[in-house]
Amino acid sequence: MQIDASQFPLIWMRFNAPGLDPEVSPFAEFEALLARQEVFVLLNDEGLDKGDHEHSSEEMKQTSRWMKRHKSELKSFVKAAIYIEPNTAKRLATKAFSLVYEKFWGYPMLMVATKxxxxxxAQQLLSDEQ
Known part of the structure; x- marks a missing residue:
């Protein structure tokens, strides 16, 4: 997974791309974002087809443990995860899942059609904070 924070507070996450530094865990990169103690928005332009990678049960447990340790910071600093999906049917089909997503991660999953x-x-969400 690649986390691009070069446009902070707009954070581009790409699940199908390798990290910029293979020695650094995506969890460590995410923790560095949270440590800034500033609000930000996650963006993803890959659409909802995340590739063929199935997470192992160990990866899922590790993610869940990490999320539980950082739930408070996630709720405080991540305004939303915005996914760009041009396909209307896929965007609509995701509505029910977005409720589960928000309950798990502590921030909303929003769907839009274009960049x-x-x-x-993202700008609206960030300006609501000021």
């Missing part, structure tokens, strides 16, 4: 919509929504 322009994602950036506008």
């Amino acid at each position: 322009d919509e994602a950036l506008a929504l």
Whole structure:
């Protein structure tokens, strides 16, 4: 997974791309973002087809443990995860899952059709904080 924080507070996450430094865990990169103690928005432009990688039960347990340790920071600093999905049917099909996602991660999962919509929504969420 690649986490690009070069446009902070807009954080681009790409699940199908390797990390910029293979020696650094995505968890460590995410912790560094949380340590800034500033609000930010996660963005993803890969659509909802995340590739063929199935997470092992150990990976899922590790993610769950990490999330539980950082739930408070996640709720405080991550305004939302915005996914860009041009396919209307896929966006609509994700509505029910987005409730489960928010309950697990502590921040909303929002769906938009275009990058322009994602950036506008991200700016709106961030300006609501000021």
